[in-house]
Amino acid sequence: MPRVPSTSPATGLPTPPSYLHTTACNFVDNAGRTVLLRGVNLSGATKAPVGHLSHLLDDFWESAEAGGESFVGRPLNLDDGSADIHLARLRGWGFNFLRFPFTWEALEHEGPGIYDEEYMDYTVRVLQRCREFGFRVLMDPHQDTWSRFSGGSGAPFWTLAACGINPSNITATQSAIIHCEYPLSHAPDPASLPAMVWSTNYGRLLSQTLFTLFFAGRTFAPKCIIDGLNIQDYLQNHYIEACGRLADRIRAHDGGRLYEECVVGWDTLNEPFEGLCGWEDLNANPTKQGSTLKKGTYPTPAQSFRLGMGQAQTVEHWTFGALGPSRDGMVTVDPKGLKVWADGRGRMGRMRGGGWKRDVGKWPLGTCVWALHGVWDVETGFVLRPDYFRFDPETGVEVEFITDFWKPHFLAYKRRIAQAHEEAVWFVQPPVFAFPPEVGEEELRGRCAYSCHYYDGLTLLTRHWNWFNADALGLLRGKYSSTLPAVKIGEPAIRRSLQDQLGMLKSDAKILGDYPTLVGEIGAPFDMDGKKSYGWTDGGKYRGDYSQQEKALDASLNACDGPNGLSWTVWTFVPDDHSHEWGDGWNMEDLSLWSPADVWERERRERARQGGTKNRKRNGQPRPSLAMMAAASSLSLATLGTATLASPLALLGWHKNPFDFLSDGARAVKAFCRPYAERTVGVPVRMDFDVGKGVFRLVVSVGAEDRPEEGLATEIYVPLIHYAHARLLDSPSRKRWAAARSQAESSSSSSSTSSSSSEDGESLGSSPVVPGAAYGGGGGGMPTESKVALIMKQAEESGSANSVVRGVAAAATAAVGGIAPSGTAAVVDVEVKVSEGTWRVEGQRLLWWYDVPEGPPEGEVVIEIRRRGGPVKMKEVNARREGWCGGLCEEGCRVM
Secondary structure: OOOOOOEOOOOOOEOOOOOEEEEOOEEEEOOOOEEOOEEEEOOHHHHOOOOOOOOOOOOHHHHHHOOOOOOOOOOOOOOOOHHHHHHHHHHHOOOOEEEEEEOHHHHHOOEOOEOOHHHHHHHHHHHHHHHHOOOEEEEEEOOEOOEHHHOOEOEOOHHHHHOOEOHHHOOOOOOOOOHHHOOOOOOOOHHHOOOOHHHHHHHOHHHHHHHHHHHHHHHHOOOOEEOOEEHHHHHHHHHHHHHHHHHHHHHHHHHHHHHHHOEEEEEOOOOOOOOOOOOOOOOOOOOOOOOOOOOEEEOOHHHHHHHHOOOOEEEEEEEEEOOEEEEEEEEEEOOOOOOOEOOOOHHHHHHOOOOOOEOOOOOOOOOOHHHHOOOEOOOOOOEOOOOOOOEOOOOOOEOOHHHHHHHHHHHHHHHHHHOOOOOOEEEEOOOOOOOOOOOOHHHHOOOEEEEEEOOOHHHHHHOOOOOEEEOHHHHHOOOOOOOHHHEEEOHHHHHHHHHHHHHHHHHHHHHOOOOOEEEEEOOOOOOHHHHHHHOOOHHHOOOOOOHHHHHHHHHHHHHHOEOOOOEEEEOOOOOOOOEOOOEOOOOOOOOOOEOHHHHHHHHHHHHHHOOOOOOOEEOOEEOOOHHHHHHOOOOOHHHHOHHHOHHHHHHOOOOOOHHHHHHOOEOOHHHHOOOEEEEEOOEEEEEEEEOOOOEEEEEEEEOHHHOOOOOOOEEEEOOHHHHEOHHHHHOOOHHHHHHHHHHHHHHHOOOOOOEEOOOOOOOHHHOOOOOOOOOOOOOOOOOOHHHHHHHHHHHHHHOOHHHHHHHHHHHHHHHHOOOOOOOOOOOEOEEEEEOOOEEEEEOOEEEEEOOOOOOOOOEEEEEEEEEOOOOOOHHHHHHHHHHOHHHHOOOOOOOO
């Protein structure tokens, strides 16, 4: 690893201790150690205001027309203390990085130029809290298919009005699939929304039109003028300025320390879409598989134009099965004369004019903007210029979306954000699976990362972990002459294929320069196989069994390991709104790593075993508990009151035992809570983890330039989920925990704190196996019974539920990470082999020191980590958890 400079390549100023470099294809700390960023998207819930889950039609349009609602409370409730419990959980899982989605709607929902100052201040408070828990953050301006009001998330409602859209007729014309109006606006059945059908919106009129106007309005829609600006400039200027205002607000706090210590950089617009730019023939859809999903009705752009003007069309219908998309017939869609183009009446009411002045001479309301530009004739339905979007209408030169339209937008966005955040790392995210553009160093100035997304598409769409898969990225990029060679049979072949595909994406970063790659989104669905893990099938036989999800998620995250060594943020963590019925609360997606519903279900079953709540069923599904129903009204500790504080803490998944705290409510936790080299002296060349055996192996290349500052070590996260001390698995009750803790404290002072390699240090096999002493977190580890009682008493006297949770969260954070004074109980118990050097375990972190060569050539060092006594068996742990309810609840059901 080349020596990192002492001054910033962007500003020339000295770099602070917390500075994160982007050099030699890696993230590097200011001491020159290679850094892996591992974390989660916090949160998918930020796509909508509190209480506006996507299936809810009530007040959906009305609140939007009135100027929208504040997003304060997204992603975390800072007022009831629950945020601290959630952040402690994320930190305990070993995450050091958060991708922070926010939407344009959240910033500017009331109207153009009217900014939600309260939401910006709230966001700063959330970032402060993230900094307190030791997280680095990536700001993500998030969108999906343009807007909530076109079936996704992102842009405010007024942008539809600005583009001349009548929202009342979106569903009738199938210009977009909107969850709360599916399948018909007058007879909605949102529970029937097919998996991932929301993403077909990218192949429908609204997304195709709105993204074309946003990125290329000057080129393809020159008549669309508002306030003297082309619609492209009008929309982009507002979007960029809204993001810039948020960047300014973050800088204004603490003299910019949030940028120095927490916010690493800014993502570009999430999953940008090219709209119609480059479309070869408007009368036909591409025959090759593209990134737009074929599922349900599949109109051509020409058919979408006609549907938008109220004309009935017979369109293709597609299904998606185990073998991928296939056409299964034709369907007639009849809007019955309803138009998606606004004429100034109906739902446009309050938004008419919207605070802007439209050039009605060039852009009259009530007709399709593409008909206005001579692309097609409304009366005959005939497409006059089928290749209109393939060539620049003025020059006749063929357009290239990334270079001609996306890159100029990125540079304009970058210039505005840089006014507030000069040291930002620019996470460049082109359309999904597209190559990034070449961007000169005069723009990037050494501060860049490639931000790609990757999902196992077959698993995501079929909601099933299959015994076969396909190299989707290879197919899209022409690696195969036919589909058959891309098919991968058996789990080993699938895992190799996924790793190869992630390697291909990593290599795309080279187009930008020697910059690192972050997989900004990756994950697996949890509602597989008819939601059998929720007990909805087979008489509840598989309730709580996430083994298939574990395989799928491990395969994807394993693909980031091996030789790739990629940083990632999993999609997603939904702290409050997740339910078994509605998933993440957005378009039936169900990818949250943790679910309060899982915690509540355990609580309900434990109460039932004590003769309380009966396990009654309705329509073959578990009857929702009181806690489940309370979630709909935004459950908070403050609203429940201090008299029942133990119960709300339990509903947040809090346990004194750190293993139970980190596992309760977590789904497929063994897959995502995995060991990794967080900071490495040298460069990791291979990192492997066997989730079944619990064996972690790291190979590091180290040379003279990697010589660290005195005392600095390679730091490896060692999750107690995989390496928990036996005491944590065998004593969850209060009495058993206290006895075990007392015994550990009396013996830990005599434990060895480090181990040495073999004398010659030549081979891994010759190195002795010596267990390290594992410490709990700073501040004395888990709270004692007296500490908990004191916290509870003080909170009850003060009437502050928040102080209880803050105290518990502080204890939880201390228990699962950091460094503790001697005498604190161990949380992990490991056997370690090293090719050379010494090591020590502190909390969930293993520190490893080894010799660095004084000159060439570079060498390799190897470490292997196992759990003493063998891997943790989650089934056994779950069985214990089922059994300790009685001991825990002798005096009434509580977890404290």
